[in-house]
Each structure stands twice: as structure tokens, then as C-alpha cells.
Amino acid sequence: MRVLGIETSCDETGVALYDTRHGLLADALYSQVAMHADFGGVVPELASRDHTRKLLPLIDDVLGEAHCGRADLDAIAYTAGPGLVGALMVGASTAHGMARSLDIPVLGVHHMEGHLLAPMLEDDPVAFPFVALLVSGGHTQLVAVEGLGAYRLLGESVDDAAGEAFDKAAKMLELGYPGGPAIARLAEHGDPTRFRFPRPMTDRPGLDFSFSGLKTHTLTTIKALRDEGALDEQAHADIARAFEEAVVDTLVIKCRRALDDTGLKRLVVAGGVSANVRLRERLDHALTKRRAKAFYPRNRFCTDNGAMIAYAGAQRLMAGEHDDSAILAVPRWPLTDLRPPAV
Ligand code: ATP
Numbered sequence: 089m090r091v092l093g094i095e096t097s098c099d100e101t102g103v104a105l106y107d108t109r110h111g112l113l114a115d116a117l118y119s120q121v122a123m124h125a126d127f128g129g130v131v132p133e134l135a136s137r138d139h140t141r142k143l144l145p146l147i148d149d150v151l152g153e154a155h156c157g158r159a160d161l162d163a164i165a166y167t168a169g170p171g172l173v174g175a176l177m178v179g180a181s182t183a184h185g186m187a188r189s190l191d192i193p194v195l196g197v198h199h200m201e202g203h204l205l206a207p208m209l210e211d212d213p214v215a216f217p218f219v220a221l222l223v224s225g226g227h228t229q230l231v232a233v234e235g236l237g238a239y240r241l242l243g244e245s246v247d248d249a250a251g252e253a254f255d256k257a258a259k260m261l262e263l264g265y266p267g268g269p270a271i272a273r274l275a276e277h278g279d280p281t282r283f284r285f286p287r288p289m290t291d292r293p294g295l296d297f298s299f300s301g302l303k304t305h306t307l308t309t310i311k312a313l314r315d316e317g318a319l320d321e322q323a324h325a326d327i328a329r330a331f332e333e334a335v336v337d338t339l340v341i342k343c344r345r346a347l348d349d350t351g352l353k354r355l356v357v358a359g360g361v362s363a364n365v366r367l368r369e370r371l372d373h374a375l376t377k378r379r380a381k382a383f384y385p386r387n388r389f390c391t392d393n394g395a396m397i398a399y400a401g402a403q404r405l406m407a408g409e410h411d412d413s414a415i416l417a418v419p420r421w422p423l424t425d426l427r428p429p430a431v
């Protein structure tokens with residue numbers, strides 16, 4: 089089955105073609121980051137308009153790269169939520185329109201199920217069951233995954249998501265958006281011993297996270313140094329390093345705890361923050377010690393992309409799932425509302 093995947097939940101237009109026998113045939117991404125940069129964040133109305141402008145040309149690019157025509161498509165999968173409703177509507181209505189004209193099935197996919205399954209596009213795919221750490225711009229969750237659509241929430245952030253914390257800290261350090269990669273680059277030059285930032289909620293049991301205090305701590309540190317006239321380039325790097333160490337350490341502690349609690353030996357890490365090199369190093373080290381293994385998407389598929397939507401959609405479409413005639417655009421949609429495909 090050849091599935092076209094369409095992702096338009098936020099500020100990335102992603103398209104991909106996935107073949108259930110031959111794997112990923114082609115994928116393309118257009119990022120709106122530069123357009124939103126002037127506004128200091130994603131402007132929903134501009135996002136929708138830009139998806140409208142870019143989506144059809146990207147679909148043509150992907151089909152061209154795979155030497156396929158529209159008639160070669162067997163089904164279409166699109167991101168139905170969660171996300172910005174106007175942005176979602178662009179992908180959803182395009183998918184439904186194309187599917188109707190081609191007379192093929194179409195399916196709305198959960199964006200976080202896409203992130204969660206993204207490591208399965210790699211050569212050494214993870215087997216069920218596993219623990220998943222979803223760390224993105226809008227989510228920080230630990231999930232026990234029994235199978236496709238069988239998700240049990242183990243813990244989540246009670247305030248900011250990890251990616252959001254990276255973005256806010258980067259703003260304070262005047263590094264621009266997206267903040268994660270910028271902080272990671274700067275942290276390379278930072279002294280890890282100069283500051284020690286808190287590891288929120290690690291001193292008590294449980295698998296929830298909180299990152300807003302870390303944000304305040306970062307701001308207080310910056311202000312104090314500025315007042316002393318000591319906020320130089322090195323101080324910026326040292327703060328970036330302390331911040332990254334604190335987030336990474338917190339995530340590693342909770343992942344270890346989740347594996348211990350569930351007795352599972354496989355960990356999937358997905359979403360934008362899973363691209364973080366220090367996080368991967370620390371997790372790999374911690375998991376090797378307990379004979380467990382972590383699975384990540386390739387860098388390009390950590391952040392939003394069409395491939396993960398094509399893949400997740402294909403798993404459900406193959407089981408016979410599809411939308412009826414109504415398009416789906418669901419801004420708020422808990423992952424745990426999903427069910428395994430009915431067999
Ligand atoms: P969600 O998936 O929750 O709806 P989103 O789609 O906006 O949110 P993603 O595209 O998965 O999120 O990830 C973007 C986030 O990942 C941003 O917050 C960005 O700063 C962060 N990020 C990307 N690369 C890195 C990195 N190397 N280190 C840390 N954070 C990173």
C-alpha cells in the first residue's frame with residue numbers, strides 16, 4: 089500500500105510517500121520558521137496561508153521524486169490534531185479533496201502518534217511493548233506503549249513542555265527560534281561547573297515534569313549577572329550549558345524511573361527535543377548500564393515531518409481504518425483517547 093502523508097499542524101509543511109513493502113519513497117519539508125521569526129512566535133493565520141501556498145507544490149515534488157503519479161496512490165493520511173485549527177484544516181481539506189477525486193481512503197492521524205512511531209522508519213525498528221518519552225514543542229510525556237493505539241500515560245509536564253522551555257530560555261539569551269538547537273550549540277562552549285540549575289520534581293516519586301521553575305531560575309541568573317555587569321559571551325554559554333544539563337538530567341532520571349516502574353527494556357524518544365545530542369548520549373549511557381536500549385528517529389524526523397504521518401497512517405489504513413466523509417481538525421486531542429484499530 090502506497091500512502092501519501094501530509095503534516096500541517098503548526099509551522100512546518102511536511103509531505104512524504106510511504107510504501108508498506110518498500111519503505112519510505114520520498115519526503116519533503118518546508119519550514120515557515122523564517123517567516124514567523126519577525127513576530128517572535130508562530131502567527132496562526134500566517135501559518136495557514138503559507139501551508140495553502142506550499143502544500144500542493146510539495147506534494148508534486150514528493151510524487152516527482154518517487155517517480156509516481158497521483159494515480160499510484162492507494163491512500164492518504166493527514167495530521168488531524170492536535171495543533172492550530174486553521175493550519176490543520178489546510179492539510180485535512182487537501183487530503184479529503186484529493187482522496188475524493190482519486191476515490192481512495194483517507195485517514196486523520198494523531199500528530200503525537202506520528203512522533204511516537206517515527207523511530208520505526210529506521211533500520212533497527214523498535215518492537216512493542218516499550219516506554220516512550222515524547223519531548224516536543226508542545227508535549228513532555230512518558231507513555232507505556234503496549235501496541236498501536238494502546239497508550240497509557242505514565243507522567244507529563246504540569247506546565248511548560250521541554251521544547252517550550254528550550255525556546256523560552258533561548259529567547260532570554262537572545263538566541264532566536266527554534267531555541268533547542270541554538271542552546272545546544274552555545275552550550276558546547278559552556279563550563280558545566282559554573283552554575284548548577286535545579287532538576288525539578290526529581291526529589292519526589294512520580295513521573296511528572298515541571299519546567300517553568302527552571303525558566304524562572306534562568307531569568308534570575310541572567311538578571312543577577314547583568315546587574316553585576318558580568319553578562320558576557322562566556323556567561324551566555326555557561327547558562328546555556330547549565331540549562332541544557334538540567335533539562336537532560338531531569339529527562340534521564342524520569343526515563344530510568346519509568347523503565348524501572350514498568351519493567352520494560354526499550355525506550356523510544358521522539359519529538360523535536362529527541363534531536364538533542366547530549367540527551368542521547370546520557371540516555372544511551374544510562375540505559376546500557378541497565379541492559380536497556382533507546383530508539384530515536386533520524387534527526388530530520390525528530391521535529392515535524394510528513395514521513396511520520398504517512399507511516400502512522402499506513403499502520404491504521406492497513407488495518408482497514410479510514411475517515412467517513414467528514415474532515416477532521418481537532419486542536420486538542422489527548423493521545424490516550426486513541427484506540428487500537430478494530431480488527
Ligand atoms: P508538538 O509536537 O508537541 O505539537 P511541535 O510540533 O512544535 O510540538 P516539534 O516540531 O516536535 O514540536 O519540536 C520542536 C521543538 O523541538 C522546539 O521546541 C525546539 O526548540 C526543540 N528542539 C529541536 N531541536 C532540538 C535540540 N537539538 N535540542 C533541544 N531541543 C530541540
Ligand code: MG
Pocket residue numbers: 098099100225391392
Ligand atoms: Mg515546528
Ligand code: FE
Pocket residue numbers: 199203224225359360391392
Ligand atoms: Fe510536533
